[in-house]
Amino acid sequence: MLLEVKGLCVNYGRIEAIRDISFTVEEGEIVTLIGANGAGKTTTMKTISGLRPVRAGTVTFDGQDITDMPSHERPVLGISQSPEGRGCFVGMSVMENLEMGTYARPDRKNKATIKDDLDRVFELFPRLKERTNQAAGSMSGGEQQMLAMGRALMAKPKLLLLDEPSMGLAPKLIQQIFDIVTEINSQGTTVLLVEQNAAQALKRSHRAYILETGEIVREGTGKALAADPAVKAAYLGGDV
Amino acid sequence: MSTSTAQTRKPRLDFKDRVAGLPKPVKIVLWALFAVFLFALPLLNIPFITTEDSDFGGVLFTVATYVLVALGLNIVVGYAGLLDLGYVGFYAIGAYVVGVLSSAHASLPWLVAVPIAIVVAMISGVILGAPTLRVRGDYLAIVTLGFGEIVRLTLVNSQWLGGARGITDIPRPPGIELFEVPSLDWSNGTPVVDLDNTTTFLKFGIGDFVPYYWLALVIIVLVLVFDILVKNSRVGRAWEATREDEDAAELMGVPTFRFKLLAFSLGAAIGGLSGALFAGKAGFISPDSFQLLLSILFIAAVVVGGAGNRVGVILGAIVVSYFPERFREFADFRVLVFGLALMVLAIFRPQGILPPGRTRRVKRADEREQVLEEGLPDA
Numbered sequence: 001m002l003l004e005v006k007g008l009c010v011n012y013g014r015i016e017a018i019r020d021i022s023f024t025v026e027e028g029e030i031v032t033l034i035g036a037n038g039a040g041k042t043t044t045m046k047t048i049s050g051l052r053p054v055r056a057g058t059v060t061f062d063g064q065d066i067t068d069m070p071s072h073e074r075p076v077l078g079i080s081q082s083p084e085g086r087g088c089f090v091g092m093s094v095m096e097n098l099e100m101g102t103y104a105r106p107d108r109k110n111k112a113t114i115k116d117d118l119d120r121v122f123e124l125f126p127r128l129k130e131r132t133n134q135a136a137g138s139m140s141g142g143e144q145q146m147l148a149m150g151r152a153l154m155a156k157p158k159l160l161l162l163d164e165p166s167m168g169l170a171p172k173l174i175q176q177i178f179d180i181v182t183e184i185n186s187q188g189t190t191v192l193l194v195e196q197n198a199a200q201a202l203k204r205s206h207r208a209y210i211l212e213t214g215e216i217v218r219e220g221t222g223k224a225l226a227a228d229p230a231v232k233a234a235y236l237g238g239d240v
Numbered sequence: 241m242s243t244s245t246a247q248t249r250k251p252r253l254d255f256k257d258r259v260a261g262l263p264k265p266v267k268i269v270l271w272a273l274f275a276v277f278l279f280a281l282p283l284l285n286i287p288f289i290t291t292e293d294s295d296f297g298g299v300l301f302t303v304a305t306y307v308l309v310a311l312g313l314n315i316v317v318g319y320a321g322l323l324d325l326g327y328v329g330f331y332a333i334g335a336y337v338v339g340v341l342s343s344a345h346a347s348l349p350w351l352v353a354v355p356i357a358i359v360v361a362m363i364s365g366v367i368l369g370a371p372t373l374r375v376r377g378d379y380l381a382i383v384t385l386g387f388g389e390i391v392r393l394t395l396v397n398s399q400w401l402g403g404a405r406g407i408t409d410i411p412r413p414p415g416i417e418l419f420e421v422p423s424l425d426w427s428n429g430t431p432v433v434d435l436d437n438t439t440t441f442l443k444f445g446i447g448d449f450v451p452y453y454w455l456a457l458v459i460i461v462l463v464l465v466f467d468i469l470v471k472n473s474r475v476g477r478a479w480e481a482t483r484e485d486e487d488a489a490e491l492m493g494v495p496t497f498r499f500k501l502l503a504f505s506l507g508a509a510i511g512g513l514s515g516a517l518f519a520g521k522a523g524f525i526s527p528d529s530f531q532l533l534l535s536i537l538f539i540a541a542v543v544v545g546g547a548g549n550r551v552g553v554i555l556g557a558i559v560v561s562y563f564p565e566r567f568r569e570f571a572d573f574r575v576l577v578f579g580l581a582l583m584v585l586a587i588f589r590p591q592g593i594l595p596p597g598r599t600r601r602v603k604r605a606d607e608r609e610q611v612l613e614e615g616l617p618d619a
Contacts, residue, residue: 087488089485100477100492103477103492104494
């Protein structure tokens with residue numbers, strides 16, 4: 001088990017954002033958390049990467065309890081997140097953003113390894129290669145999304161957390177982003193995905209959990225959930 | 241949308257790029273000439289630039305302390321993106337540590353007191369920063385604003401620190417008095433070497449402030465070197481990431497809190513150094529020298545110059561400190577004119593006189609994008 005979340009509760013002040021949720025991610029999987037706005041998806045992601053403090057429950061990564069570990073130490077373990085809303089460093093160039101991805105890597109001084117990883121990112125996202133010197137803030141939403149994912153990959157994570165990679169993108173681009181997620185996964189990176197675009201996400205993921213107002217209400221394989229009538233009605237637009 | 245600015249623009253070379261393109265020996269010579277000019281400035285007595293109504297050496301010293309302060313505050317505000325409205329507090333701490341150690345309660349020489357002042361200012365930066373840097377944005381500004389006032393009120397109310405009367409008889413920096421440097425006299429319209437009006441090389445006296453200016457200039461150069469080294473290191477990159485998106489920086493493994501604290505304490509140290517320098521020149525300090533207005537002027541220097549750009553903030557510091565002195569003849573109106581000038585700058589150069597390269601780059605890329613999307617109207 002690469003990631004195990006057990007009985008997790010997170011509050012924003014008095015408001016319970018997530019209540020007693022438990023789920024696991026096995027090595028090599030793509031696991032998706034699906035839910036509407038305010039269901040607690042992003043909070044779950046932020047808690048796994050350490051940006052939100054935990055009220056109760058545990059987060060275990062690779063056999064190590066990381067519940068109280070500061071967020072900046074988690075990339076060293078192999079957790080890397082592409083945050084919601086991209087979170088690119090807009091004033092930095094594409095290349096500098098990608099370099100920031102290697103910030104916590106112990107082998108960041110090894111130019112050959114970094115170069116290999118950079119080539120791999122450019123292979124996944126050829127657009128980034130064309131724009132290495134451009135300021136991230138001046139790129140389109142799709143390109144910034146690619147940059148955020150590329151930057152997260154530069155950390156060479158064992159577990160890649162993707163928070164709504166399809167948000168605000170054109171349908172064609174969404175398809176492309178999901179193709180890339182599948183490709184990243186097939187190259188050996190475990191992916192935990194948070195999505196509102198349930199149809200695509202369920203199709204691509206091995207397993208999925210459905211979050212409703214801070215609780216997990218359903219879980220299963222991507223296929224099974226996609227075929228579930230209740231899920232269909234709520235998240236896939238019924239029989240349309 | 242107006243594309244008129246973008247359409248006529250040729251691939252433009254920044255001043256910086258042009259300088260960078262020069263051969264190295266030329267660059268060294270140019271920098272050396274510039275340095276000599278800066279050191280000679282108070283003796284050249286260039287018409288119009290020289291202040292008529294107040295001693296030019298003294299004015300230049302004041303300008304130099306503002307530059308030093310602006311460089312320190314730029315680390316906090318420009319690099320790390322922390323709005324510090326109480327910077328005068330560190331300036332005061334630096335000055336008072338020198339005052340206490342060299343005059344009020346001990347008689348250490350100025351040179352020994354200064355490093356202690358820097359360290360104390362730095363520690364006070366950590367003490368203020370550790371609890372407050374967890375709050376962001378506006379809240380930090382309010383807390384630091386309070387800090388500046390707390391320092392001043394403590395000074396006013398502590399008899400041990402001299403109360404409202406302050407501390408007198410602060411020793412001056414040690415001099416060496418090697419030789420006399422003549423100055424220029426322009427009274428006949430052409431420059432003439434004036435051998436009667438000389439400055440003793442490194443005599444830190446009371447009538448002639450030129451050596452203090454020289455000392456400040458040397459310190460500025462040292463701080464600048466330090467600034468460049470830090471900014472171009474991993475630390476500088478971490479500050480930049482923290483400033484742009486704190487959460488994303490954390491996700492990349494940047495311990496943002498630690499880096500903010502580092503920026504805060506380095507800024508405080510430089511503020512303390514400026515204060516120590518000020519105390520050494522003035523010989524007398526009182527809480528009145530550390531009013532809230534000074535904090536606002538410091539922030540104005542950084543913002544007007546272009547937060548994040550070290551050359552920009554130097555220019556900003558010069559604008560904020562030199563012009564009010566230069567236009568002293570307008571008497572009470574000068575503050576009004578000064579305020580108007582700041583407003584005009586805020587309207588026409590909201591990013592500062594010289595914003596950091598990155599800000600400009602984003603803007604230029606945006607313009608290029610716009611041209612690509614909308615096409616050149618006349619092309």
